[in-house]
Amino acid sequence: MAEKILACDNEKCIAHNECERYRLFKEGQKDYKTHSGKPDKKCGKFLKSTAK
Numbered sequence: 001m002a003e004k005i006l007a008c009d010n011e012k013c014i015a016h017n018e019c020e021r022y023r024l025f026k027e028g029q030k031d032y033k034t035h036s037g038k039p040d041k042k043c044g045k046f047l048k049s050t051a052k
Contacts, residue, residue: 006031013037020047
């Protein structure tokens with residue numbers, strides 16, 4: 001069974017538009033947290049989004 005990906009609501013992260021975690025948050029996933037991404041650096045939890 002695949003592990004569930006925890007979504008992220010961090011809009012300040014430089015890579016939020018490319019991140020799978022942010023995409024999941026925008027789609028309404030209830031389990032989320034704010035990871036440590038900053039306007040000039042993405043966090044260590046970044047996952048490249050595969051959605052088109």
